[in-house]
Amino acid sequence: AQSVTQPDIHITVSEGASLELRCNYSYGATPYLFWYVQSPGQGLQLLLKYFSGDTLVQGIKGFEAEFKRSQSSFNLRKPSVHWSDAAEYFCAVGAPTFQKLVFGTGTRLLVSP
Amino acid sequence: DGGITQSPKYLFRKEGQNVTLSCEQNLNHDAMYWYRQDPGQGLRLIYYSQIVNDFQKGDIAEGYSVSREKKESFPLTVTSAQKNPTAFYLCASSMRGAEAFFGQGTRLTVV
Numbered sequence: 001a002q003s004v005t006q007p008d009i010h011i012t013v014s015e016g017a018s019l020e021l022r023c024n025y026s027y028g029a030t031p032y033l034f035w036y037v038q039s040p041g042q043g044l045q046l047l048l049k050y051f052s053g054d055t056l057v058q059g060i061k062g063f064e065a066e067f068k069r070s071q072s073s074f075n076l077r078k079p080s081v082h083w084s085d086a087a088e089y090f091c092a093v094g095a096p097t098f099q100k101l102v103f104g105t106g107t108r109l110l111v112s113p
Numbered sequence: 114d115g116g117i118t119q120s121p122k123y124l125f126r127k128e129g130q131n132v133t134l135s136c137e138q139n140l141n142h143d144a145m146y147w148y149r150q151d152p153g154q155g156l157r158l159i160y161y162s163q164i165v166n167d168f169q170k171g172d173i174a175e176g177y178s179v180s181r182e183k184k185e186s187f188p189l190t191v192t193s194a195q196k197n198p199t200a201f202y203l204c205a206s207s208m209r210g211a212e213a214f215f216g217q218g219t220r221l222t223v224v
């Protein structure tokens with residue numbers, strides 16, 4: 001069965017430091033991959049998506065992610081974190097044959113001054 | 114503007130009452146979903162629907178019911194059989210396999 005693993009429940013990063021959130025998936029073919037962000041009390045907002053082609057994907061708010069087939073990973077990165085980036089981040093996997101997206105359990109990002 | 118609208122934003126339920134959460138989309142998406150979110154937990158799928166007049170149970174369907182009479186609408190009823198309904202409820206829609214678009218959520222509290 002398809003699955004998504006986000007191994008870090010919480011991550012604390014200093015403002016201005018770089019960020020990498022990990023995401024690993026389990027699926028036999030090339031999946032569609034997504035990163036979402038959720039602020040408290042809000043819905044999920046799509047940060048970026050990968051369907052095919054260039055494995056380095058640029059998203060909104062200065063985020064990027066890289067698809068690495070050999071590692072079954074789709075890690076999210078940002079070179080310099082801002083206090084407003086503090087939120088919950090969810091990785092998800094999909095495919096044309098999927099009836100629904102499969103979400104990871106999320107990583108809560110805390111930004112310290 | 115295209116999007117997905119959930120209402121109300123806050124909802125209070127008395128013990129033994131059924132309540133219905135509204136979800137409407139104008140994105141012309143075929144699929145719609147209901148998720149439940151508890152503090153510190155991820156998303157848990159309640160029900161989903163790929164086409165009108167058809168829906169499937171998700172991982173935690175007990176105590177919930179849905180209908181899909183129109184493509185645009187996918188209301189969720191939290192029944193009295195749901196013993197712990199206090200949670201944040203999220204509705205989403207998508208084309209099959211593609212990214213999901215989420216509403217702003219409904220916070221349900223039992224009083």
